[in-house]
Amino acid sequence: SERYNARETEPRWQRQWDEQAIFTSKNDDKRPKYYVLEMFPYPSGRIHIGHVRNYTLGDVLARFMRAKGYNVLHPMGWDAFGLPAENAAIERKVAPKAWTYDNIAAMKKQLRSIGLSLDWSREFATCDPSYYKHQQKMFLDFLKKGLAEREKRKVNWDPVDMTVLANEQVIDGRGWRSGAVVEQREMSQWVFKITKYSQELLDALDTLDRWPDKVRLMQRNWIGRSEGMLVRFALDPATTPSGETELKIFTTRQDTLFGAKFMAIAADHPLAQAAAANNPKLAAFIAEAKRIGTAQEIIDTAEKLGFDTGIRAVHPFDPNWKLPVYVANFVLMEYGTGAIFGCPAHDQRDLDFVNKYGLGNIPVVCPEGQDPKTFVITDIAYDGDGRMINSRFLDGMTIGQAKEEVAKRLEGEIRGNMPVGERQVNFRLRDWGISRQRYWGCPIPVIHCPTCDVVPVPDKDLPVVLPEDVTFDKPGNALDHHPTWKHVTCPQCGGKAIRETDTMDTFVDSSWYFARFTDPWNENAPTTPDVANRMMPVDQYIGGVEHAILHLLYSRFFTRAMKATGHIDMDEPFAGMFTQGMVVHETYQKADGSYVTPAEVQVETGANDRRASLISSGEDITIGPIEKMSKSKRNTVDPDDIIATYGADVARWFMLSDSPPDRDVIWSDERVQGASRFVQRLWRLVNESAEIAKAAPAARPASFGTDALALRKAAHGALDKVSTGIERLHFNVCLAHIREFANALAEVVGREGQPAPDVTPDISWAVREAAIILVQLFAPMMPHLAEECWRVLGQAGLVSEANWPQIERDLLVEDTVTLVVQVNGKKRGEVTVASGAQNPEIEAAVLALDTVKQALGGKAVRKVIIVPMRIVNVVG
Ligand code: ANZ
Ligand code: ZN
DSSP, X not given: OOOOOHHHHHHHHHXXXXXXXXXXXOTTOOSOXXXXXXXXXXXXXXXXXXXXXXXHHHHHHHHHHHHTTOEEEOBOOBOXXXXXXXXXXHHHOOOHHHHHHHHHHHHHHXXXXXXXXXXXXXXXXXXXXXXXXXXXXXXXXXXXXXXXXXXXEEEEEETTTTEEEOGGGEETTEETTTOOBOEEEEEEEEEEOGGGGHHHHHHGGGGOTBSOHHHHHHHHHHHOEEEEEEEEXXXXXXXXXXXXXXXXEEESOGGGGGGOOEEEEOTTOHHHHXXXXXXXXXXXXXXXXXXXXXXXXXXXXXXXXXXXEEEEEEETTEXXXXXXXXXXXXOOTTSTTSEEEEOGGGOHHHHHHHHHHTOOOOOOEEOXXXXXXXXXXXXXXXXXXXXXXXXXXXXXXXXXXXXXXXXXXXXXXXXXXXXXXXXXXXXXXXXEEOEEOXXXXXXXXXXXXXXXXEEEOOGGGOOOOOOSOOOOSSSSOHHHHOSSTTEEEOTTTOSEEEEOOOEEOHHHHTTSHHHHTTOTTOSSSSOOHHHHHHHOSBSEEEEEGGGTTHHHHHHHHHHHHHHHTTSOSOSOSBSBEEEEOOEEEEEEEOTTSOEEOGXXXXXXXXXXXXXXXETTTOOEEEEEEEEEOOTTTTOOOOHHXXXXXXXXXXXXXXXXXXXXXXXXXXXXXXXXXXXXXXHHHHHHHHHHHHHXXXXXXXXXXXXXXXHHHHHHHHHHHHHXXXXXXXXXXXXXXXXXXXXXXXXXXXXXXXXXXXXXXXXXXXXXXXXXXXXXXXXXXXXXTSHHHHHHHHHHTTOOSOGGGSOOOOOOGXXXXXXXXXXXXXXXXXXXXXXXXXXTOOHHHHHHHHHTOHHXXXXXXXXXXXXXXXXXXXXXXXXX
């Protein structure tokens, strides 16, 4: 047979699948549904190799489940709003819309060349007005339900360009275009009330048993539930600005109250403002702290700095004990109450702080087995278990007992009609700020009227469509600069009003697209609830771990909010979640440190080393570490090149073969060539098998000889293992089983150039069966080759539409155990039995052995002693 030519076959099969529309799924299909979804791509312009891996993983599962008889939903769309389109507009003077849709067209062509079993009839882009119209409707629904609200939030403000910046536009604290030092400004922003669901989002993680543990843990930490207390500290009036009487703090360690050394408040805490009123030095400290901001990473890394306000707080258990109140850069206004009491002995940040300012520390928890008299803290805080010391009425208690005792006492102590302390549960999770001061996003459908305040855009006026005649010659939001777009009449009073020019965070777009795929044709509503309820949840979602927190959490919130507003009737959108690894590659550097691409480099593998040189000049190249493929390191490979050279099937096979799908895979040209050789090998093997199969009797032979039986066992064994392997997404293991099975078939079929084996009817029948099973097993991974082979084997229709082969269970070789056989304590041989074999069965097998009969010499058996899994002793 001729060489397999992927360049010819692949486009041909892709056309045929298309023409027959075999991958479109119908909503009235009565078979059980299976929804496979890979995270939809951002239309950056080109598919990268990570996409190929992501979509191949999903495609194997989709094709397999289709063969198993499911109504498979496997759609594709585009996460199409975002900043890069605006940057392209600025840099290349192309309109964001044109840029985006051109990219979509180019990437769609690339995706098609991979041979994915996608239902393109459901395709949409999130920038289609027919999509974002429904998003605007849901925003208004959420608003009515109190799930969307306005709130003052800090934003990055560029004082030179006079505009708000996205986080990625702030580089080292400066505006990306102006270079000006960026300030934090408070502005009214729209938020989604995700915190209403904090506890629920946390609890439901326990039900997501088909999610990776690490993803659930990341979500748990992000939600960040802590149990603690609010405690009201009285302020010493002599030291305190008028109007201020107390300081409320949040603590999770009320047990350590007797170890308190100071109080600290955030720079933007109202008490700090009050104290700074006649203290210029403090005012300067606060201004500087605010300028730097209090992002978590700054707090974690920056030096702990504070400024004594002069205010003194009174210890809740001792009116004579006064604590200094500092403004400190490590206290966040957004968490708890924006104020803490510091216990340096048991909190590292507090210890660093007191060591800097010479405030000392008092240990109040002593580890078990330590002598309290010699237990001191110097540089390392102790946050472990132990017994209370130096704590008056708490001494001797465990931490838990002390927490309880303090809680009871503070709850019982009343000051000004209110208890001094109350128990509180706090979450780290903040409400989701969705306002973005950007053009290329979904417009927020409200109008600001000087008389009526915020007025929702009436349903009949949806969608609020983005204007296309925008310019990017000025910094900031092009919507805001548009001469007419924002000027409207108020829908309520008919007066002059202004449209909201903020657009939604693009995470909103991706928080419900999976539900829209269930009925993207519905023009009147975001979903058709009974269809969405039938097709959702997504049975298997696949994507990068970089989305493990925000995208998945927002989608989980959105599904609940859609339930509250009647668009779907479930809580969790993704029943199964899988996070795939990255595609990584060596890096190559010239002597001057500049990076060169793999295509420009020739690598020679010696006995003990690998050396690289530049193909064009022969100059030496340093082989650098293996890293994630990135433009800056130039260690990328272009999927188009790979497909043009080797074909999509080879690229797919390589992606699946080398490592488990959740681990990184190292791109290697040698391995890709190996995959390419395997394709040719399978092609020859199937052609040779087809020759032998021609002689096969139509009817199944009544009995099979040893060789035929062995081949049948290999075929059904592989079928069994590959089926369960695909279900578990252990694709690399499946591929190993397929290779092993191909070898078994090749043994029987013989090699090219060798005389044809002696073919009996049972052999030719078994070869045909095996070849058909083999082709079906690799069809999900290499669908084009499989279609071509399917034809060679004379099978009707498309393998992409064939039912998964039936396993004959009695051909599955059982697991066995081998036991040592002794007669009167002396070894006389071994016996192999099925691993589940019962004692009478084992006894019979042992007594049937010739060696045992000989050793007994005709004597009667008195007893058989079986040591499970190990020894059988026959006593004669
Ligand atoms: C006293 C104390 C003693 C604390 C001790 C810890 C250890 P989680 O678990 O994250 O909720 N804290 C409270 N509000 C804060 C804010 N706005 N900015 C920075 N830190 C804040 O952490 C709760 C603890 O973080 C609280 O318990 C408080 O310090 C601090 F040995 O109170 B603790
Ligand atoms: Zn009005």
